[in-house]
Structures are given as structure tokens and as C-alpha cells.
Amino acid sequence: xxxxxxxxxxxxxxxxxxxxxxxxxxxxxxxxxxxxxxxxxxxxxxxxxxxxxxxxxxxxxxxxxxxxxxxxxxxxxxxxxxxxxxxxxxxxxxxxxxxxxxxxxxxxxxxxxxxxxxxxxxxxxxxxxxxxxxxxxxxxxxxxxxxxxxxxxxxxxxxxxxxxxxxxxxxxxxxxxxxxxxxxxxxxxxxxxxxxxxxxxxxxxxxxxx
Ligand code: B12
Numbered sequence: 001x002x003x004x005x006x007x008x009x010x011x012x013x014x015x016x017x018x019x020x021x022x023x024x025x026x027x028x029x030x031x032x033x034x035x036x037x038x039x040x041x042x043x044x045x046x047x048x049x050x051x052x053x054x055x056x057x058x059x060x061x062x063x064x065x066x067x068x069x070x071x072x073x074x075x076x077x078x079x080x081x082x083x084x085x086x087x088x089x090x091x092x093x094x095x096x097x098x099x100x101x102x103x104x105x106x107x108x109x110x111x112x113x114x115x116x117x118x119x120x121x122x123x124x125x126x127x128x129x130x131x132x133x134x135x136x137x138x139x140x141x142x143x144x145x146x147x148x149x150x151x152x153x154x155x156x157x158x159x160x161x162x163x164x165x166x167x168x169x170x171x172x173x174x175x176x177x178x179x180x181x182x183x184x185x186x187x188x189x190x191x192x193x194x195x196x197x198x199x200x201x202x203x204x205x206x207x208x209x210x
Contacts, residue, residue, distance in 0.1 A: 004040040007072075011044035012051075014064025016071060023075040033079035034199065037107075041072045045103070066103055073107065081114040089209025092134045093144040094122035095178075096155040101148035104178060104198070108144060111202035117142075117209055128155075128162035135168050142208050144201070145191075147178040156181075157189040164190075173208040177201060 007026060010019050026036050048065045051057035057065075093109050095102055102124045113119045120138050122130060135143055143163070145156050156176050163169050175193040176186050186194035193208070195201035 004036070004043065007036070007040035008044040008047065011041055011065050011068050011072065012048055014061060014068050016064065016068050019068045019072045020075050023072045027075070027079070033076045037073070037076055037080065038197075041069050041076075045069060069103060070106075073110075077110060080111060088116070089141040089205070090118045090120070090138050091142045091144060091205060091209075092120045092122065092131065092138055092140040093146070094126035094131060094134075095124040095146045095148075096152050096159055097125055097127045098155055099147050099149050099152040100124045101146070101178070104148070105144075105146035107198040108146070108177065108195075108201045111198040112144075112205045115202050115206045117205060128159040131159050132162050132166045132168065135163065135172055136166070140172055142173045142175060142205055144175045144177070144205070147176075147181060150180050153180060153185065156191070160190050175201065175204060175208075 004026070007022050010022050015022075023036060023040070026040060027033065045065065048057060048062055052062055091112055093105060093112070095105050105124075106121070109119050109121045120134060120140070122134055131143060131145070134140065145159055147153050147156055160174055163172065163174065173192045174190075175195065176189070176191040177195050181194060183194045193204050195204050
């Protein structure tokens with residue numbers, strides 16, 4: 001396996017100017033796009049998380065790292081397709097209220113879109129009523145909820161409760177994900193599916209839409 005240390009360091013160091021070139025270099029060297037994403041970019045964000053927790057990195061630096069990751073993903077985007085676009089479902093996706101993390105959610109959105117499904121990405125900090133409104137307005141088949149904080153995980157349950165109360169529960173499949181989310185949590189709050197990464201999330205969405 002190629003050494004992704006240089007790429008990891010570029011993300012961690014927030015090298016906005018250099019990252020796209022480095023990702024391209026890894027591709028030119030024969031690297032696989034999803035391996036570069038996982039080993040080069042996402043793995044770096046895990047290290048950023050550890051340093052954040054230990055107080056060795058602060059919010060502005062984490063934001064620079066996040067932006068660098070985004071620039072790297074842009075280069076990989078055309079190569080990360082999960083099969084050809086043949087789906088026909090409508091998907092509403094967002095990060096739940098109180099939570100501002102969107103890198104993983106945007107990756108999931110991008111991969112689902114590449115399956116040919118119609119994706120409405122609502123953004124971050126989305127209250128339950130906005131999810132409900134969007135499911136109704138877009139006539140969605142699938143709703144995807146993302147949360148990265150243990151403190152916002154209960155908001156996933158509140159969002160599902162609001163969907164139930166709105167009478168729309170039978171119309172949509174509900175998928176949940178984000179680093180602290182587990183299959184057992186998904187079962188506990190009444191979601192239909194959980195996936196640990198964007199690739200499996202898109203395969204699951206495609207299955208639900210079929
Ligand atoms: C980047 C980052 C930030 C950035 C976010 C920038 C942005 N635009 O997203 C900023 C600086 C804003 C930030 C802020 C904060 N953060 Co922060 N952050 C991170 C960090 C380092 C990386 C997250 C990330 O992008 N990972 C990479 C992506 C690709 O992975 P992912 O999100 O997990 O997504 C994948 C899967 O989970 C899945 N997935 C994701 N969503 C969905 C949805 C569905 C439906 C499905 C099926 C799958 C799925 O697919 C994705 C792709 O494979 C994490 C550490 C970590 N390792 O997670 C901490 C982390 C999440 N943050 C943390 C904290 C504490 C905070 C703050 C409270 C810090 C503070 N004191 O202010 C604030 C909270 C702000 C808020 N209200 O949301 C803690 C959370 C701890 C906890 N137990 O809750 C972490 C774990 C860091 C740590 N170790 O302490 N953060």
C-alpha cells in the first residue's frame with residue numbers, strides 16, 4: 001500500500017494550497033480513489049480529532065484541516081462513483097439540529113447522488129420540523145440524518161419522533177450515521193438503516209430506492 005503520510009500531514013497541517021496537487025500526485029502514481037479518500041484524507045481527520053481532544057489542535061486549525069480535506073475530495077469526486085446512475089429515489093439529507101459537522105454528511109450525499117438518486121442536501125443544524133417539511137415538499141423516499149456529537153445523537157430520535165407525528169413515517173426509509181452512531185443506537189431510535197461509511201450508505205440508499 002502506498003505511504004499516505006505526506007497526504008495525512010498536508011490535511012493535518014491545513015495545506016490549502018498544496019493538497020489538490022498531492023491528491024493528484026497519488027492518483028498519477030496509480031492510487032485508488034477510495035483508498036486515497038480513506039487512508040489519505042479521512043484517516044488524517046481521525047488524527048485531527050485525537051489532537052483536538054488532547055488540546056494539541058484548536059478550532060481554527062481544525063477548520064483549516066477540514067477545508068483542506070474538502071479540496072482533496074474535490075479532486076477525487078469524479079472518480080468516487082458507486083456504480084452507474086440508475087436509481088430513481090428522492091433523498092433528503094442533513095445534519096441534525098445543534099450539530100455543525102458536515103464533511104461526512106457531504107461525502108454521503110455525493111456518493112448517493114452518484115448512484116443516480118435525487119439528493120436534497122439541507123445543510124447543518126437542521127431542526128426536526130425542517131426535515132419533516134422537506135420530506136413532504138420533495139415527496140422523499142429516504143431521509144438521511146447525520147450527527148457527530150454524542151450530545152446531538154438524541155436529536156436524531158427527536159427528528160424520527162417528529163416524522164412519526166407528521167404521519168410521514170410510512171413514506172420514508174430513515175438512515176442514520178456519523179462517527180458516534182452505531183447499529184444498536186439506530187435500532188433503539190427506530191431508524192431503518194445505519195451505515196458506517198459513505199460507500200455502504202450509498203449502497204443501502206440504492207437498495208431502499210429499488
Ligand atoms: C472537523 C471537525 C470539526 C469541525 C467541523 C467542520 C465541518 N465543516 O464539518 C469544527 C471545527 C467546526 C468542529 C467543531 C466542534 N467539534 Co468537532 N470534530 C471534527 C473532527 C476532527 C472530524 C470530523 C470529520 O469530518 N470526520 C471525517 C468524516 C469523513 O467522517 P464522519 O463525519 O464520521 O463521516 C463518515 C461516517 O460517519 C458516515 N456518515 C456520516 N454521516 C452520515 C449520515 C448517514 C445517514 C450515514 C448512513 C452515514 C454517515 O459516512 C462518512 C463518510 O465515510 C472530529 C473527530 C473525528 N474523528 O470524528 C471532531 C469531533 C466530532 N468534534 C468534537 C467536538 C467536541 C466539537 C466541538 C464541541 C468543539 C468545541 N469545543 O467547540 C464543536 C461542536 C460544533 C457543533 N455544534 O457541531 C468531538 C466530539 C466528541 C463527542 N463525544 O461528542 C470530536 C469526536 C473530536 C474529539 N475527539 O474530541 N469539529
